[in-house]
Amino acid sequence: MTSSFHFLFCFFIGAAAYHQTAIQEACKATRWPESCQLSLSSGLVPADPSPFQILRSALTLSSKNLGTTKFMLRAILHYAGSNHNLTTTAKLCLQTLGNSAYRLRSAEEVLPRNRIKDARAWTSAALSYQFNCLSGLKKVNDTQMVGKTMLFMNNTLMTSTSNALSMMMSYEDFGNRSRWWRTPRTEREGFWESVGGGSGSGHEPGVPTGLKANVTVCKGGGCKYSTVQRAVNAAPDNLGGGRRFFILIKEGVYEETVRVPLAKRNVVFVGEGMGKTVITGSLNVGQLGMTTYDTATVGVVGDGFMARDLTIQNTAGPDAQQAVAFRSDSDLSVVENCELIGNQDTVYAHSLRQLYKSCIIKGNVDFIFGNSAAVFHNCTILVRPRQLDPEKGENNVVAAHGRTDPAQTTGFVFHECVVNGTEDYMQLFRKNPSVHRTFLGRPWKEFSRSVFVRCKLEALVSPLGWMPWDGDFALKTLYFGEFGNSGLGSNMSGRVMWSSQIPLDHVTTYSLQNFIQGDDWR
Structure with a gap:
């Protein structure tokens, strides 16, 4: 009996030691290894785990912590009473975290099927949504309940999601060889x-041609729908199997706010040409209770969204501050022409994988922004005036990317684009180029990533x-790269020291196929 007991005791001690060692080895791949080890040692990880099982447990833990956060937010909402700002923020947080939960569940489902690229993209988005909620709560942090929720989100929820994402990054590179993580x-x-992770099919995503319209929208009668939103509402929920809901939007000006919710998948907008089919709005953050997210004239969440041959605009004006024309949280979305x-x-x-092809994009301050993995191919990017008085100067910025974690798969890639100014802006620039300055980008968040590859950068682009x-924020952690650009604004000799020339051997990292898995879109 003594000998058997001693054997069993040694066996269980050895198994426990291996269990802890395996967790410790996997957690070294994260930014917070100590909290990772502590949180995963509480019974979530199976006995004798493989590195993959530890990764799955880390993702499950993130989902569990997300559930706790939503419970805390519902309590805030219950006790908010007549506090309008707190009520609005809590509701928006719950909606945002609902999207986060959906992306985490999706990642958990596809991991066993070796769809690591999808799992990383969706977990990146889940973390981004959590960050957005926390940012919103900071503005209404005037109660102990909100403070506790923020503390839990920052120290537990977002840390656990980041840990799972970091493990995925190492797993993609090294598989179960966790000693290399x-x-x-x-x-x-x-x-x-x-x-080279795609199918290699050479397939390039785009809006299909020759589709028969499921519904038509037009002004002045003659169609079933007179607004774009009613046509969206008519789309079936969760459309899949390669099917799309094709909405033909006839020529006309549609003054409305359009929302394509999560359940409306594979919706396609097709207009009758830029400047002919126009969806327009003027929401802006100067209006009571309005967030930047809510100002979008067209806001899309449902995956597989496509749009072609139309104009979307926000006419709030240069004095209105943030006023979004188009917002997308749609994975595998295409906006073309x-x-x-x-x-x-x-x-x-805002998030997930997006493609903009042959588009014209006009703005002035951070006018392409968010934390998606987006490729802008063959687009014309035009700076508009902010100051009508030519004696006044301004700094215009094309891109403000918002990556908050180095393991997120996000970034902006501008490929074969033109960066120039509208004619009225260029008139101001020519009169006094020293005060009208335009920059390719600035770091909105700590790990901001934007690259310009084989673009034509015209004279308005600052030599810097x-x-x-803000000061030296993110200057050591961002990645701003250029390769093979042309035009008077492409000279690299005067660039800021914290930007980079992309090495030739790594330019393909930012291809449509590699950066957003364009080969595999269907």
Whole structure:
């Protein structure tokens, strides 16, 4: 009996030690290894776990912590009473975290099927939604209940999601060889993502041609629908199997706010041409209770959204601050041959994988922004005036990317685009180019990533190229890269020291196929 007991005791001690060692080895791939080990040692990880099982447990833990956060937010909403700002923020947080939960569940479902690219994209979005909720709560943090919720989100929820995302990054590179797993690195540290992960089919996403309209929208009668929103509402929920709901929007000006919710998948807008089919609005943050997210004239969440041959604009004007024309949270979305017009914050490429092809995008301050993985191919990007008085100067910025974690798969890629000014802006620029300055981008968040590849950068682009956000914030962690650009604004000799020339060997990292898995879209 003594000998058997001693054997069993040693066996269980050894198994427990292996269990802890396996967790410790997997957690070294994260930014917070100590909290990772502590949180995963509470019974979530199975006995004798493989690194993959630890990764799945980390993702499950993130979902569990998300559920706790939603419970805390519902309590805030219950006790908010007549506090309008707190009520609005809590409701928006619950909606945002609902999207986060959906993306985490989706990631958990596809991981066993070896769809690691999808899992990373969706977990990146889930973390982004959590960050957005926390940012909103900071503005209404005047109660102990809100403070506790923020503390839990920052120290527990977002840390656990980041840990799972970091493990995914290492798993994609090294599989179950967890001894090689490492903390996430970026291009600034000499790391580039692996290439050639797509199907190699040469397929390029685009809006299908020759589709028969499911419904038609027109002005003045003759169609079943007179507004775009009613046509969207008519789309079946969760449309899949390669099917799309095709909405033909006839020529006309549609003054409305359009929302394509999560359940409306594979919706396609097709107009009759830029400047002919126009969806227009003027919402802006100067209006009571309005957030930047809510200002969008067209806001899309349902996956697989497509749009072609139309104009979407926000006419709030340059003095209205944030006023979004188009916002997208749609994974595998395509906007092709469209005109997107605004001033500050024209295009909110909020999350997930997006493609903009042959579009015209007009604005002035951070007018392409968000935390998506977005490719802008063959687009014309035009700066509009902010100051009608030519004696006054301004700084205009094309891109403000918002990556908050080095393991997120997000970034903006501008490929074969033109960066120029509208004719009225260029008249101001020519009169006094020293005070009318335009920059390619600035770092909205700590790990901001934007690259310009084989673009034509016209004379309005500052020789510095890139602009700081606030002092030295993010200057050591961002990645702003250029390769093979042309035009008077492409000279790299005067660029800021914290931008980069993309090495030739790594340019393909930012291809449509590698950066957003364009080969595999269907």
